[in-house]
Amino acid sequence: MEKITSREEVPTKILQALLNQETDITIEDALENEMILNMGPQHPATHGVLRLLLRLDGETVMACVPELGYLHRGYEKMAENMSYYEFIPHTDRLDYLAPMANNVAWVMAVEKLAGIEVPPRAQYIRMMVSELARIASHLLAVGALTMDVGALTVFLWTLREREKILDIWDILCGARFTNSYTRIGGLANDAQPEALAKIKWFIEQFEENMDECERLINTNRIFVERLDSVGVISAEDAIQIGFTGPNLRGSGVEFDLRRATPYMFYNEMDFKIPVYKEGDCLARYFVRCDETRESIKIIRQILDKMPQGEIIANNPKRVLPKKAEIYSKMEELIHDFMIVNFGISPPVGEVYSAVENPKGELGFYLVSKGEGNPWKCKIRSPSMVNLQALPMLVKGHMISDVVAIIGSLDPVMGEADK
Amino acid sequence: MDLKELVTYKLKEKFPEVEFDITDYKEQLAVTFGKKNIVNVASFLKDDPDLQFKLCEDVTAIDWARRKNRFTVVYHIFSLKLNSRIRLKSDVDESDLSVDSVAFVWKTADWHERETYDMYGIIFNNHPDFRRMYMPEEFEYYPLRKDFPLMGIPGSLPLPKKDE
Numbered sequence: 001m002e003k004i005t006s007r008e009e010v011p012t013k014i015l016q017a018l019l020n021q022e023t024d025i026t027i028e029d030a031l032e033n034e035m036i037l038n039m040g041p042q043h044p045a046t047h048g049v050l051r052l053l054l055r056l057d058g059e060t061v062m063a064c065v066p067e068l069g070y071l072h073r074g075y076e077k078m079a080e081n082m083s084y085y086e087f088i089p090h091t092d093r094l095d096y097l098a099p100m101a102n103n104v105a106w107v108m109a110v111e112k113l114a115g116i117e118v119p120p121r122a123q124y125i126r127m128m129v130s131e132l133a134r135i136a137s138h139l140l141a142v143g144a145l146t147m148d149v150g151a152l153t154v155f156l157w158t159l160r161e162r163e164k165i166l167d168i169w170d171i172l173c174g175a176r177f178t179n180s181y182t183r184i185g186g187l188a189n190d191a192q193p194e195a196l197a198k199i200k201w202f203i204e205q206f207e208e209n210m211d212e213c214e215r216l217i218n219t220n221r222i223f224v225e226r227l228d229s230v231g232v233i234s235a236e237d238a239i240q241i242g243f244t245g246p247n248l249r250g251s252g253v254e255f256d257l258r259r260a261t262p263y264m265f266y267n268e269m270d271f272k273i274p275v276y277k278e279g280d281c282l283a284r285y286f287v288r289c290d291e292t293r294e295s296i297k298i299i300r301q302i303l304d305k306m307p308q309g310e311i312i313a314n315n316p317k318r319v320l321p322k323k324a325e326i327y328s329k330m331e332e333l334i335h336d337f338m339i340v341n342f343g344i345s346p347p348v349g350e351v352y353s354a355v356e357n358p359k360g361e362l363g364f365y366l367v368s369k370g371e372g373n374p375w376k377c378k379i380r381s382p383s384m385v386n387l388q389a390l391p392m393l394v395k396g397h398m399i400s401d402v403v404a405i406i407g408s409l410d411p412v413m414g415e416a417d418k
Numbered sequence: 419m420d421l422k423e424l425v426t427y428k429l430k431e432k433f434p435e436v437e438f439d440i441t442d443y444k445e446q447l448a449v450t451f452g453k454k455n456i457v458n459v460a461s462f463l464k465d466d467p468d469l470q471f472k473l474c475e476d477v478t479a480i481d482w483a484r485r486k487n488r489f490t491v492v493y494h495i496f497s498l499k500l501n502s503r504i505r506l507k508s509d510v511d512e513s514d515l516s517v518d519s520v521a522f523v524w525k526t527a528d529w530h531e532r533e534t535y536d537m538y539g540i541i542f543n544n545h546p547d548f549r550r551m552y553m554p555e556e557f558e559y560y561p562l563r564k565d566f567p568l569m570g571i572p573g574s575l576p577l578p579k580k581d582e
Contacts, residue, residue, distance in 0.1 A: 013555050017547050069552035076537070077561055081568050112444060239472050239498070242526025253498070260501045349443050352494050352505065354475070365494065367480055380476040380494070388529045417552065 014067055018053050021063035025396040034062060037399070041070045045148050045403040048413025050387070052402070059398050064391045068384065071417035079377035083343035084110045084184060085320070087377075092178040094381065095415040097140050098133035098358045100169065103182040108263065109353035109364035110184050114346035116313050122186040123264045124306040128199070129172070129181060130355075131295040131302070135206075136165040137358030137410075138246075138288040145285055145407035146217055149226040157213045164202050171195040184344065185319035186312030200303060203296050214289055227281040231393040231405040234279055241392065242385040245360025246291060247409060250284035252277035257356035268305070269298050281408035288410070318344045343372020352380075359383050359410060383416040421502050422447055428469060432462055446505060453491070453508040453517050460506070460523045463495065471495040471504065474524035477531055479510070479538040483564040488512045489540060493520070493527075510540060519545040537562035 018036065040051040049070035055063040075094070079087050091106040092099040104126045111118060118126075143158035166176040172195045173181040173188055181188055217223050233241070238251040248255055256273045258266040274290035276283035313319050320339055321332040346368045354363035360382025367376040386409050393409075394402045419427075425447060426440050436459070439450040451459065463471040476494040487509035496503045510517055519542035521528040531542045533551040539560035542548065550557065559566055559574055 013549050017549060020547075069554075072552040074561060077566075077568060080562075115444075237525075240525045242474060242524070244473075244475075255498055260498075261503070350448075350505075351444050351446060352476070352503065354503075361475065363476060363494070365476065365478060365492070376478075376480045378476065378478040378492075384529065385526055388526060 014053060014065055018055055018063055018065045021055070021065065021391070023055075023062040023395065025060075025062065033057075039399075039402070041067075046406055046413075047144065047411055048416075050406070050411065050413055050416070052390070054394075054399065054402070056399070061394045061397055061399065061402060064394050064402070066387055066390050068387070068413075068417055071413045073418065075418045076377050076379060079374055081373060083372045084114075084346075084374065085339070085344070088182065088184075089178065089180045092180055093414055094379065094418070095137070095357060095359060095362070095383070095412045096177070097412055098137040099177065099179045100129040100181060101133040101137075101355070101357045102362065103180060104130050105353070105355045105357065105362045106364060107182045107184050108355060109351060109366055110344075110346070112353045113349065113351045113366050113368055114184070114318055114344055116185050116315055116318055118186055118313055119310040120265075120307050121190075121309045122311045122313075124302050125187055125191050125311065126182065127264050127266070127269075128191075128299055128302045128306075129169075129179075130357075131298050132165050132168065132199070134295045134358045135292045136162050138292050139165075141358075141407075141410040142213075142285065142288050145281075145404070145410070146223065148403045148407040149223060151217055151220065151223055154213055154217050157209075157216070161206065161209055161213075168195060168198050168202060171198060183312065183320065185315055186310070190311045196303065199299065203299050203303075206296055207293060210289070210292060224282065226401075226404055227285060227408065229278075230281045230397060230401050231408060232278070232280045233389060233393060237392070238279065238389075241389045243360070243389065244382050244385070245356065245358070246287040247284055247360065247386050247389075249273065249275050250287045251279035257354060257361055261354075263355060265305075269301050271295075271298050281404055284408040284410075318346075345370055345372050354380065357382060359412060359415065360386060362415075379418055381415040381418060383411040383413070384418075387411050387416055421500065421504070424468070424500075425449065425504060428466060429459070429462075432466075433459065446503070448505040448507055450507040450509075453510060456491075456506070456508055457518045457520060457523065460493070460495075460520045463504075463506075464523055468499075469497055470499040471497045472524075473498060474520070474526050474530075475503070477520070477527050477534055479534050479540055481538060481562065481564045486511070489515070489538060491517055491534070491540060495524075515539060516541040516543050518543050521545055536560070539563065 035056045037054045037056055040046045041049040051067040053065045054061050091102040094102050139158040139162045143155035146154040170176045173179050233251050235252045238248050254273050254275045271294045274287050276286050316335045321336055325332040326336045348370045350367040352365045354361050363380035365378040366374050369375040393405050422442055429438050436455050441448050463469055473496040475496050478492050480490045489510040491508045493506040534540055536551040536553055
């Protein structure tokens with residue numbers, strides 16, 4: 001160990017933090033010579049550029065220090081220097097597995113700050129795309145977790161389902177991956193009949209296909225034993241460490257922002273919140289599988305209830321006018337010029353707006369000084385907070401379990417690093 | 419009793435000597451007070467059986483640039499019992515950038531405070547593992563301060579040394 005500390009290229013503070021960590025675990029036949037292993041940032045199982053420093057005794061993890069920041073692009077600084085409209089495409093790049101949900105979260109925060117009322121049809125479509133985003137994200141999480149523990153086929157099957165959602169997004173907004181579908185005050189364009197027809201077709205066949213995927217793996221003994229009672233966190237600890245979303249519900253806390261602080265029309269929807277008490281990797285896996293089915297239930301209700309009408313608010317000072325009107329009407333041209341050049345200038349104030357994203361609670365804290373740019377924008381990203389539990393969870397497990405635990409936490413580094 | 423009355427009553431009862439400024443904007447409650455009391459107030463709000471603000475969602479700071487108290491530290495906490503969120507705010511002056519850490523009250527504040535230090539340079543006393551969060555260790559600036567240019571500072575991120 002002394003050899004490593006003397007080498008210059010290893011930043012000493014991280015290493016010190018690793019050595020300072022107290023370990024209260026005892027293992028049989030301890031080797032009594034500890035080794036430090038660097039895992040990542042370029043490691044396929046860390047779901048991006050997460051770097052871990054592990055202190056090992058044999059193959060057992062004694063302590064772990066995660067190191068973030070390899071994908072830090074400074075989105076908070078960029079948000080302070082651009083208008084509220086300009087930041088919408090950047091939210092796609094936060095949690096890039098569910099970009100639609102981020103778009104919705106951002107515009108909801110801005111609308112709250114500026115006091116813009118959104119027409120009901122737009123809100124229903126927003127709910128629909130966030131639920132699709134939830135399914136898409138969970139499908140990848142489930143597939144990647146099973147692939148991390150060695151079952152490749154499930155990944156291919158869940159990605160096949162995910163591909164259908166990306167195709168739906170393609171019809172809805174013209175982009176499969178970085179959508180930027182929402183606008184302040186509404187949506188970029190209405191949901192076309194063929195998109196709705198495709199969603200209907202998708203939810204009809206999804207549950208059967210999901211059962212098929214689960215049948216592949218749920219009774220597989222190797223899979224279950226790799227995840228059962230690995231990375232256990234109690235409900236109390238989970239709240240202390242700041243878990244939200246499926247990870248918290250895997251520890252037996254029935255907390256979902258869609259229920260706790262209902263936004264849009266979630267209070268009119270009938271859905272269950274899947275909760276598992278065990279708090280291990282397997283519980284988190286089951287929560288995600290069950291949540292996809294609940295999302296299907298919500299989408300079915302949305303399709304039944306969705307009203308006709310406008311999809312963008314009538315608020316000329318704050319909402320961009322339609323392109324055709326800009327070219328033909330003077331008033332709209334002036335408003336477009338003002339909004340594009342000077343921004344929407346919400347009144348002085350501050351709001352914190354949080355929504356339930358696939359990964360957990362995504363919050364935007366916006367402070368306005370009455371200018372076109374936000375004075376401050378803080379992104380409360382669930383992945384970063386969830387990763388904080390990693391040192392606690394991996395202690396005493398094998399190196400190969402570290403991979404399973406990261407997979408069960410489902411972090412996205414684009415969001416964790418901002 | 420609505421949330422504002424409840425929180426006001428509870429805080430006034432427990433801390434009669436502390437000045438609280440409790441405001442309500444867009445149905446979001448914000449409590450402003452001096453930074454000396456942050457740990458006491460935080461642990462009271464967390465442990466009080468009627469409030470139970472057990473989930474700390476976020477810790478961050480605001481740089482006001484030209485104001486007398488240049489920074490404000492902001493905490494967002496959520497009560498699973500009341501299903502509501504409040505915001506705690508505390509002013510920090512540039513001459514004394516230290517605030518007591520709440521990482522022992524809410525464990526999750528650990529990384530949030532590290533991030534706040536990394537981005538604004540606010541020092542959190544008694545923090546268990548006080549390092550930069552995102553930027554490299556040898557970085558000398560605080561990027562989210564208003565006097566840090568958007569383009570960055572040339573040469574502030576040194577390239578790794580070559581192996582001899």
